[in-house]
Amino acid sequence: MSMVTLQLGQCGNQIGPDLFGILSSDALHGPRRSYGAASRERFFHSTAHGDLVARAVLIDMEPKVIKQSMAKAAASGTWRYGDASHFSQKQGSGNNWANGYCVHGPRHREVVEELVRREVERCDRLAGLMAMMSVAGGTGSGVGTYITQCLRDTYAKSFILNHLTWPYRTGEVIVQNYNSVLTLAHLYQLSDAILVHENDMVHKICSQLLNIKHISFSDVNRVIAHQMGSVLQPSLSADSHGDYSRNPLGELVSTLACHPEYKLLSVCTIPQMPSSSIAYSTFSWPGLLKHLRQMLISNSKMEEGIDWHVHPHVASERPRSLTGTSFNVSLANLLILRGKDVFSTETGGFEDPALYTSWLSSKEAFNTWKCPVPFNKYEKSATLVSNSQALLRPLDTMVGKAWNMFASRAYIHQYIKFGISEEDFLESFTSLEQVIASYTQLS
Amino acid sequence: MTQSVVVQVGQCGNQVGCRFWDLALREHCHVNKKGLYDEALGSFFRNVDSRKGDETACGVGGRIQNLKARAVLVDMEEGVVNELLHGPLHDIFDSTQLLTDVSGSGNNWAVGHMTYGSAYREQIVQKLRRAAEHCDCLQCFFLIHSMGGGTGSGLGTRVLSLLEEEFPEVCRIVTSIYPSVEDDVITSPYNSVLAMRELTEHADCVLPVENQSLVDIVTKIQHMSHGGKPGLMIKRDSSIISGQGVLVGAERPFDAMNNIVANLLLNITSSARFEGSLNMDLNEIPMNLVPFPRLHYLVPSLTPLYTLADVYIPTRRLNQMFSDAFSKDHQLIRADPKRSLYMACALMVRGNVQVSDLRRNIERLRPSLPFVSWNQEGWKTGLCSVSPVGHSHSLLALANNTCVKPTFMDLRERFNRLYRKKAHLHHYLHVEGMEQSCFSEAITSLSSLIEEYHHLDVNKGTLMHDTPRLSICR
Ligand SMILES: Nc1nc2c(ncn2[C@@H]2O[C@H](COP(=O)(O)OP(=O)(O)OP(=O)(O)O)[C@@H](O)[C@H]2O)c(=O)[nH]1
Ligand SMILES: Nc1nc2c(ncn2[C@@H]2O[C@H](COP(=O)(O)OP(=O)(O)O)[C@@H](O)[C@H]2O)c(=O)[nH]1
Numbered sequence: 001m002s003m004v005t006l007q008l009g010q011c012g013n014q015i016g017p018d019l020f021g022i023l024s025s026d027a028l029h030g031p032r033r034s035y036g037a038a039s040r041e042r043f044f045h046s047t048a049h050g051d052l053v054a055r056a057v058l059i060d061m062e063p064k065v066i067k068q069s070m071a072k073a074a075a076s077g078t079w080r081y082g083d084a085s086h087f088s089q090k091q092g093s094g095n096n097w098a099n100g101y102c103v104h105g106p107r108h109r110e111v112v113e114e115l116v117r118r119e120v121e122r123c124d125r126l127a128g129l130m131a132m133m134s135v136a137g138g139t140g141s142g143v144g145t146y147i148t149q150c151l152r153d154t155y156a157k158s159f160i161l162n163h164l165t166w167p168y169r170t171g172e173v174i175v176q177n178y179n180s181v182l183t184l185a186h187l188y189q190l191s192d193a194i195l196v197h198e199n200d201m202v203h204k205i206c207s208q209l210l211n212i213k214h215i216s217f218s219d220v221n222r223v224i225a226h227q228m229g230s231v232l233q234p235s236l237s238a239d240s241h242g243d244y245s246r247n248p249l250g251e252l253v254s255t256l257a258c259h260p261e262y263k264l265l266s267v268c269t270i271p272q273m274p275s276s277s278i279a280y281s282t283f284s285w286p287g288l289l290k291h292l293r294q295m296l297i298s299n300s301k302m303e304e305g306i307d308w309h310v311h312p313h314v315a316s317e318r319p320r321s322l323t324g325t326s327f328n329v330s331l332a333n334l335l336i337l338r339g340k341d342v343f344s345t346e347t348g349g350f351e352d353p354a355l356y357t358s359w360l361s362s363k364e365a366f367n368t369w370k371c372p373v374p375f376n377k378y379e380k381s382a383t384l385v386s387n388s389q390a391l392l393r394p395l396d397t398m399v400g401k402a403w404n405m406f407a408s409r410a411y412i413h414q415y416i417k418f419g420i421s422e423e424d425f426l427e428s429f430t431s432l433e434q435v436i437a438s439y440t441q442l443s
Numbered sequence: 444m445t446q447s448v449v450v451q452v453g454q455c456g457n458q459v460g461c462r463f464w465d466l467a468l469r470e471h472c473h474v475n476k477k478g479l480y481d482e483a484l485g486s487f488f489r490n491v492d493s494r495k496g497d498e499t500a501c502g503v504g505g506r507i508q509n510l511k512a513r514a515v516l517v518d519m520e521e522g523v524v525n526e527l528l529h530g531p532l533h534d535i536f537d538s539t540q541l542l543t544d545v546s547g548s549g550n551n552w553a554v555g556h557m558t559y560g561s562a563y564r565e566q567i568v569q570k571l572r573r574a575a576e577h578c579d580c581l582q583c584f585f586l587i588h589s590m591g592g593g594t595g596s597g598l599g600t601r602v603l604s605l606l607e608e609e610f611p612e613v614c615r616i617v618t619s620i621y622p623s624v625e626d627d628v629i630t631s632p633y634n635s636v637l638a639m640r641e642l643t644e645h646a647d648c649v650l651p652v653e654n655q656s657l658v659d660i661v662t663k664i665q666h667m668s669h670g671g672k673p674g675l676m677i678k679r680d681s682s683i684i685s686g687q688g689v690l691v692g693a694e695r696p697f698d699a700m701n702n703i704v705a706n707l708l709l710n711i712t713s714s715a716r717f718e719g720s721l722n723m724d725l726n727e728i729p730m731n732l733v734p735f736p737r738l739h740y741l742v743p744s745l746t747p748l749y750t751l752a753d754v755y756i757p758t759r760r761l762n763q764m765f766s767d768a769f770s771k772d773h774q775l776i777r778a779d780p781k782r783s784l785y786m787a788c789a790l791m792v793r794g795n796v797q798v799s800d801l802r803r804n805i806e807r808l809r810p811s812l813p814f815v816s817w818n819q820e821g822w823k824t825g826l827c828s829v830s831p832v833g834h835s836h837s838l839l840a841l842a843n844n845t846c847v848k849p850t851f852m853d854l855r856e857r858f859n860r861l862y863r864k865k866a867h868l869h870h871y872l873h874v875e876g877m878e879q880s881c882f883s884e885a886i887t888s889l890s891s892l893i894e895e896y897h898h899l900d901v902n903k904g905t906l907m908h909d910t911p912r913l914s915i916c917r
């Protein structure tokens with residue numbers, strides 16, 4: 001099955017090429033033909049000349065980034081973007097969600113819908129749509145939200161996943177918390193699941209695991225792309241009977257986001273190391289999974305600096321406050337194993353009921369996907385996609401900061417100018433407080 | 444890509460403007476090796492084929508024919524503009540972009556604002572419209588003027604409100620040169636206060652620059668270059684103060700000072716002209732830095748200003764650049780932002796600098812910088828990959844900071860000293876359209892602006908608690 005990706009704003013359009021880059025080289029060099037074929041069908045179509053073209057639509061309100069991304073893809077020599085599957089304007093949304101959502105989105109709705117429709121029609125079997133963007137700017141967040149809303153109307157039955165990049169806490173955009181609150185509150189009503197990468201976390205991975213000294217956005221983006229790739233590349237679930245060509249988005253949503261109150265997914269991957277060291281390292285599955293499990297329950301996105309003192313409690317004994325507990329309770333987890341010996345690997349540690357809420361059995365809450373083809377140079381790798389309290393703290397911080405700013409009505413005039421009222425803000429705050437309350441009550 | 448139009452009014456405005464054009468040409472020359480008219484050039488220049496006449500501009504991608512500045516030059520005297528037309532830059536302007544008169548405004552705001560404002564209104568609007576029509580996506584007007592004279596101050600602020608009327612959607616960023624205490628224009632406090640009210644009401648952002656700061660910086664640089672400490676040498680090819688643009692050779696008074704302002708403009712527009720891994724469009728400046736509409740005065744600081752010969756190791760120099768941006772002697776007004784309160788701060792970086800450098804320096808500097816309670820992380824950052832000529836990197840910081848308050852209070856004090864004695868008042872009052880109430884309203888406007896900054900300052904010390912959050916009923 002195939003999925004169509006929408007890249008929105010600078011962030012979406014900078015991460016996108018790295019993702020397709022990894023997907024194409026992985027599928028090209030993969031030893032298993034059925035794996036490679038499934039991957040290609042999923043993310044690319046081939047032209048008459050045999051070119052690999054990404055099933056992607058590129059959208060930004062300014063031209064510079066799209067131009068760079070198109071060129072970067074073309075220069076790879078292995079894949080490219082469709083010649084006519086991008087849309088840009090001359091002037092960005094100026095970091096203003098309202099400008100993106102109320103002005104640019106509606107103004108360009110038809111063009112964008114047409115681009116998406118063409119891409120969808122190229123798919124024999126549509127698995128769903130994925131929109132990639134940051135929440136902090138104006139285009140990705142505002143136009144992205146508006147377009148997601150349009151997609152929801154047009155493709156009512158399809159799965160829609162949003163991949164969101166959350167900003168560095170000390171920002172690059174001062175109104176980032178406002179833009180994030182507005183985006184998340186709206187997407188929560190529209191999207192089937194929201195997969196989040198926090199720039200701070202990824203940055204840490206670059207510095208502590210990959211030992212990169214001068215970290216650039218492309219370093220950060222390669223990590224995000226690697227993690228996304230390891231989630232989205234073909235794999236086998238218990239009931240797929242050796243067939244790689246399943247619906248990745250549909251299964252992701254049905255295993256992880258079965259309840260409308262809980263849609264926030266986080267990802268962690270192990271191992272991650274400088275590519276020069278990969279060849280000299282060996283890993284055992286028990287070792288990797290032991291680390292990954294502890295990363296999950298102690299809520300650290302890296303194997304470095306894990307808190308080994310965090311232990312699961314029986315549900316009734318858990319401390320019940322947002323700040324008090326350091327134990328990360330899950331609603332659902334999906335473990336994806338790739339590489340050698342995956343079928344004989346023991347994953348029982350993730351089935352422990354103490355990891356989950358009391359109202360779902362761990363059989364329902366935990367799933368594994370496996371694939372014997374190693375991913376992106378790692379002989380063995382494990383990725384965990386988790387619907388848990390992992391994003392509760394950063395979400396709460398984000399809403400808290402936006403709320404403080406809102407209390408003094410700072411910057412509100414910039415939003416009112418484009419038609420977003422104080423009531424709209426209040427509504428968004430209310431619905432996110434609801435999300436925070438729901439996740440808090442998991443423990 | 445978007446375009447911007449520079450509107451330079453009065454002697455100061457035109458002199459600063461021309462330094463900008465000269466250095467902008469030099470920068471593009473340096474980057475654009477192929478001689479093709481690219482989008483970066485297109486943001487501030489048109490490319491016209493002179494054989495076909497002015498109206499046929501050549502599109503992006505062709506060879507550079509004849510570059511014309513996207514500018515409107517206004518002066519009520521002929522001197523400066525005439526000099527320009529006979530100077531090396533004459534090629535980039537044509538007569539349709541110019542508007543001059545012969546008699547000047549006599550350092551009288553009222554003459555500029557009222558008399559000339561009314562007489563030339565139609566012509567100005569027509570020239571602005573024409574410049575706007577040459578753009579396919581006009582993003583920003585840059586108004587350059589001084590506060591102390593008559594034309595820049597009076598007519599300049601009149602132009603500002605015309606821009607608001609005619610192009611309400613287009614961002615208005617004003618660079619205003621504030622007079623020094625020893626300014627030779629006696630009426631400069633009147634002119635400045637009258638202009639302030641217009642700026643507060645009609646600009647999206649104002650970048651205040653004090654002549655005294657420029658003098659201090661230039662003096663210090665000259666001192667250093669004439670053998671200050673051994674081992675410290677000024678690189679002569681740095682564009683910050685030396686006037687070596689592409690076209691203009693010999694230096695004139697004010698040139699060194701104006702080069703600094705021109706560099707401010709080069710840096711603020713760099714991200715709109717060139718690419719980068721974190722673009723910062725011009726309309727993001729007011730969006731991020733102006734929390735309340737009237738409080739839109741953004742204090743600029745520029746580094747490196749005192750380009751020393753390379754004696755430091757690279758990362759130390761980079762960190763030093765970030766520290767310098769917050770030190771007193773790199774501010775373009777005389778103020779100490781560290782001792783006042785930040786509402787927001789933008790760091791616009793050019794050259795070979797990565798996010799990790801930004802993050803590290805923000806983390807390092809944050810503890811020493813007081814931010815308003817509701818914007819503890821009020822940082823806006825931009826990364827542009829093209830560095831200024833002669834430097835590997837540079838930084839422009841724009842601070843929305845209460846440190847502008849003393850400057851404004853000082854101005855009010857100088858105004859009141861004249862106003863109490865009614866000195867020179869009759870020169871203003873006999874201008875048609877000018878009334879005493881203009882003075883009282885202007886000073887009230889300034890006082891309430893000062894009061895607004897003051898209000899923020901006094902609450903600075905009091906520890907603000909988080910606002911109680913919305914509670915949800917389940
Ligand atoms: N990880 C990552 N984050 C990025 C990248 N580019 C931008 N961001 C983040 O995205 C946010 C800024 O949003 P942008 O994507 O630049 O904004 P935009 O969607 O283009 O919207 P406007 O420019 O306001 O029209 C900040 O939080 C940045 O940290 C990138 O390449 N990688
Ligand atoms: N920095 C700088 N200040 C100037 C320049 N020319 C004039 N000024 C200042 O501008 C004020 C006088 O305004 P001016 O521009 O000469 O008058 P106008 O032509 O009537 O607008 C005084 O404060 C001068 O110090 C200049 O080229 N550079």
Ligand SMILES: [Mg+2]
Nearest residue numbers: 009010092139
């Ligand atoms: Mg953008």
